[in-house]
Amino acid sequence: MKRILVTGAAGFLGSHLCDRFINEGYHVIGMDNFITGDQKNIKHLKGHTNFEFVEHDVTKFVNVNGDLDYILHFASPASPIDYLKIPIQTLKVGALGTHNLLGLAMAKKARILIASTSEVYGDPLVHPQTEDYYGNVNTIGPRGVYDEAKRFQESITMAYHRFHGLETRIVRIFNTYGPRMRLNDGRVIPAFMGQALRGEDLTIFGDGSQTRSFCFVDDQVEGIYRLLLSDYQYPVNIGNPNEISIKNFAEEIIRLTGAANKVIYKDLPINDPLQRQPDISLAKKVLGWEPKVDRKQGMAITFEYFKGLSQEELYKREHKDFSGYINK
Numbered sequence: 363m364k365r366i367l368v369t370g371a372a373g374f375l376g377s378h379l380c381d382r383f384i385n386e387g388y389h390v391i392g393m394d395n396f397i398t399g400d401q402k403n404i405k406h407l408k409g410h411t412n413f414e415f416v417e418h419d420v421t422k423f424v425n426v427n428g429d430l431d432y433i434l435h436f437a438s439p440a441s442p443i444d445y446l447k448i449p450i451q452t453l454k455v456g457a458l459g460t461h462n463l464l465g466l467a468m469a470k471k472a473r474i475l476i477a478s479t480s481e482v483y484g485d486p487l488v489h490p491q492t493e494d495y496y497g498n499v500n501t502i503g504p505r506g507v508y509d510e511a512k513r514f515q516e517s518i519t520m521a522y523h524r525f526h527g528l529e530t531r532i533v534r535i536f537n538t539y540g541p542r543m544r545l546n547d548g549r550v551i552p553a554f555m556g557q558a559l560r561g562e563d564l565t566i567f568g569d570g571s572q573t574r575s576f577c578f579v580d581d582q583v584e585g586i587y588r589l590l591l592s593d594y595q596y597p598v599n600i601g602n603p604n605e606i607s608i609k610n611f612a613e614e615i616i617r618l619t620g621a622a623n624k625v626i627y628k629d630l631p632i633n634d635p636l637q638r639q640p641d642i643s644l645a646k647k648v649l650g651w652e653p654k655v656d657r658k659q660g661m662a663i664t665f666e667y668f669k670g671l672s673q674e675e676l677y678k679r680e681h682k683d684f685s686g687y688i689n690k
Contacts, residue, residue: 363412365389365429367472369420369463370436372399374542375477375535375582379434380404382583384412391426395419397451398439403542420459421451430470432590435463436477438511442631443548449507456511457518464522464530473529475590476519478597480536480638481509490605490639493534493597503633516597523595531589536601536640540579540660541667545675550574551661554612555668558619559676568630570609575639577602578660581653588649601640602653618661 366383370376371392376399380390384407392404392415407413418424420437438455439445445452460476467474483491484499499509516532523530539551546556557564577600585600606614612625645651668676 363387363389364431365391366432366434367391367393367426367430367466368434368436369393369459370399370438370477371415372396372401372403373436373440374403374540374544375538375579376434376436377403377542378540378579378583379436379586380407380413382587384410386587388412390414391416391430393418393420393424394437397448398441398444398544400542400544420462421454422462424462424466426466426470430466430472433463433467433470433472433474434477434586434590435460435474438477439508440479441544441547441549442505442508445508446504449504452507453511456515460515460518464519464528467530468522468526468528473531473590474519475531475533475586476515478512478516478532478534480534480599480601480640481505482513482516482534483635484509485633485635486637489637490603490641491599492641493599493644500633504631505633530595531592532597533586533589534597534599534640535582536577536599537574537638538577538579538582538601540664542579543664545668545671546678550608550611551576551664552668554615555619555665556676558615558621558623559668561621561623563624563626564612564615566608566612566625566627567634568608569627570612570625571607572630572634572636573605573607573638574611575602575605576657576660577653578655578657578663581655584654585645585649585651588651589645592649594648598645598648599640599642600645600651601642602657603640603642604653604657605637605639606657614657614661618665
């Protein structure tokens with residue numbers, strides 16, 4: 363039986379990846395320190411014969427007993443609310459955490475896939491974004507802690523591949539959504555859906571003309587699965603190229619929820635990207651992958667998940683306790 367380590371296993375994407383690899387017949391070792399992950403995301407895996415969990419911070423030395431065939435490094439804050447509160451930890455998990463896991467991959471002779479994101483493109487001057495675009499990033503802006511963590515991740519991963527011959531893969535993840543997202547983590551889909559379910563006004567930052575492209579989690583997981591098992595060693599965009607403006611998307615949410623919500627406008631955060639659309643030509647060519655779930659279908663599934671939350675969860679604002687991590 364193949365053995366795979368998934369870091370960030372209690373996160374949104376990490377937990378879905380654990381499910382997928384268990385279903386594919388792998389023995390999955392999940393690792394998380396719960397700084398932004400949630401135990402309820404992996405509660406259904408407790409006691410499963412092909413799943414074991416290790417609570418650990420990957421910015422510290424990482425060891426796993428026994429053989430390892432693959433590593434998926436998905437440990438990182440991914441929400442602006444989170445990485446602006448814990449900027450140093452965000453940089454550390456991208457730098458020290460990645461370094462530790464690359465070292466583990468070498469020791470175990472395992473193939474490692476690194477989760478990068480579309481943030482490496484910053485506020486792009488090229489549209490749609492292709493893998494050979496170098497990006498437009500403000501290194502000293504507030505978002506730089508996340509953007510540069512991901513860019514460094516890619517650089518050190520390729521250095522290990524070139525210098526040590528390590529088997530590496532890099533996925534550039536574009537906006538992904540679906541069940542198990544945190545309701546109030548600051549990202550547009552859970553923010554809009556939470557506001558709609560609570561009967562609040564939907565908040566748009568900026569004038570709403572900025573665009574995003576949303577990929578359903580099942581499609582994202584399929585792309586990551588194919589990339590890990592492929593022979594391609596350079597970054598690959600995985601996302602849905604179906605682009606929509608934030609203003610039009612807010613109107614879609616209002617229609618979906620059937621709520622009588624209004625839209626209000628606030629100032630756009632510093633360096634918030636104005637356009638996000640992946641060019642997935644490379645993924646089609648080397649992975650035979652493209653998204654299958656359209657936004658209407660995926661949003662209906664996601665809305666049902668949020669509707670199923672308790673009233674306490676629905677009205678609870680995210681106040682993660684980062685006191686043990688601040689500036690460490």
